[in-house]
Amino acid sequence: MISVAEAQARLLALASPLPSVELELAKAARHYLHGPLHAKRTQPAADLSAMDGYALSSAAFPGPWHVIGESAAGRPFAGALEHNQAVRIFTGAHVPAGADTILIQEDAARDGDTVMATAKDTLAPGMHIRTAGGDFSSGDTVLATGTMLEAGPCALAAMAGHGTVRVGRWPHVTIVATGDELLPPGRECSAAEIPSSNSPMLHAMLSNLPCEIMDAGIIADRLTDLETRLSALASTTDIIVTTGGASVGDHDLVQTALRNIGADIDFWKVAMRPGKPVMAGKIGDTIVLGLPGNPSSAFVTAFLFLLPLIRHMAGSLSPLPEIFEAKSDNPLFQGGNRAEYVRARVEGGAITAFTTRDSGLVSPLSHSNALIIRDVDAPATPSGAAVQYHRLF
Incomplete structure (x- = not known):
């Protein structure tokens, strides 16, 4: 068995970021930027007012100033002001x-074309003015390579x-469930059958990812069925992700079919719990990721391997999940010879592990x-100690 870190590195090494495409900005949400983005203009392009009021010379405080015109967004005042004009x-x-x-309008008193300051404080130069170039200047790098185009970056690009x-x-990710015991969700199951829960789970996990x-x-x-279907899929998709059939039983046929x-x-088998029989390889240019059939095992391995693979191929420069730290509300067991990912709930800076370890x-x-991260041979952790975890959402 190889470590989780080695398996992640080897999986990402199997794939390269996909070729870039040019998209309209309104259609580019949740894509990763391919190359840095440079400003084509300066923002603001000129000094702009940050408030409603009167533009004038601070040296003439407290007035009076003679109002000679108006400046509105998109309709600037064309002339220049003299000392006592506004x-x-x-x-x-x-x-x-x-x-x-x-001079903001709350601090101004106007009588006809004359305006006076009502506040006692002296006006300072630059008050309530957005300076030209205060946000960025033409030629500046405004977004770095690998930036995901969410709401803020989309606004900045525009x-x-x-x-x-x-x-x-x-x-393009294709999800495949395997197993004689599986029925589509919603179908009535006998005692020997179960609903296929991994596929809708993976759909939900990938719904906000760039794929x-x-x-x-x-x-x-059935070996022939697996061979026929997987071979056909390999020519139509970038990633095939299977669930089930990846272990060593007589009916675990996915690896045989792929070969x-x-x-x-x-690689096949990773030193982790749950999810040891995770498998990765390639059919031509298509990445194949075989996940275990137990729902929790499939979830953990999808989180640690499938999601980073998608981010990497879509153009992310940091595809692996972040690691956070919180105080544990309950004691945790000593680690064994495999890294363990403990289902947990984090709230208000504290994290509580679920006691069950049954991946089914x-x-x-x-x-x-x-997911609380318990490394190989990690010492037992008392309640209140800091532990590391991955945030799921």
């Missing part, structure tokens, strides 16, 4: 030449003058929002 100005409007401050961006293509998802349904434990159709298996139970998984 312009009515609105938020976002250009500050005219000759003005160095904004303000920087871009209508399209070059981003990494989303990988296109296809469900290939359930393949029975029979020419797959190169890079789904209820604890549904209440978990974290």
Whole structure:
């Protein structure tokens, strides 16, 4: 068995980031930026008012100033102000030449075309003015390579003058469930059958990731069926992820089927609990990731391997899950010869481990929002001690 860290490194080494595509900014959400993005314009392009009021010279405080015009967003005042002149100005409007401050309307008293300051404090130059270039200047790098284009970066790209961006293509991921005992969710099951829960679970896990998802349904434990279906899928997708059939039983046929159709298996078995029989390889250019069939095992291995693989292929520069730290609300067992990922719930800076270690139970998984990391041979941890964990969402 290899370590989780080695398995992650080897899996990511099997794949390269996918080629870039040029997308309209409105369609680029949740894509990773392919190359740095440079500003095509300066923002603000000129000094702008941050408030409604009057643009004027602070040296003439407290007035009076003679109001000679108006400046509104998109309709700047064309002239220049003399010492005792002012312009009515609105938020976002250009500050005219000759003005160095904004007298906000709450501190102004106007009588006809004359305005006076009502506040006792002296006006300082630059008050309530957004200086030209205060956000960024033309040519600045505003977004780095690998940035995910979420709401803020999309707004910044637009303000920087871009209508399209070059981003990494989303990988196509095909989900395959295997097993004679599986039925589609919602079907009535006999005592020998169970609903296929891993496929909808994986759909949910991938729903916010940069990928296109296809469900290939359930393949029975028949070697020829597995060979035929997996071979056909390999030519249509970037990643095939299977659940079940990856262990060593007589009916665990996924690895055999993959080898029979020419797959190169890079690793099988990782020193972890749950999820030891995780498998990774390639059929041509298609990555194949075999996950265990138990729901918790499938979840943990998908979180640690499938999600990072998708991020990596989509263009992320930091695809692995972050590690956080919190105080444990309960004592934790001594680690064994495999790393263990304990289902847990973190709230208010404290984390509580679920006591069950049965990977076939789904209820604890549904209440978990974290995985506590127990390294190989980790010492027993008393309640109140700091532990490391992965945040699930």
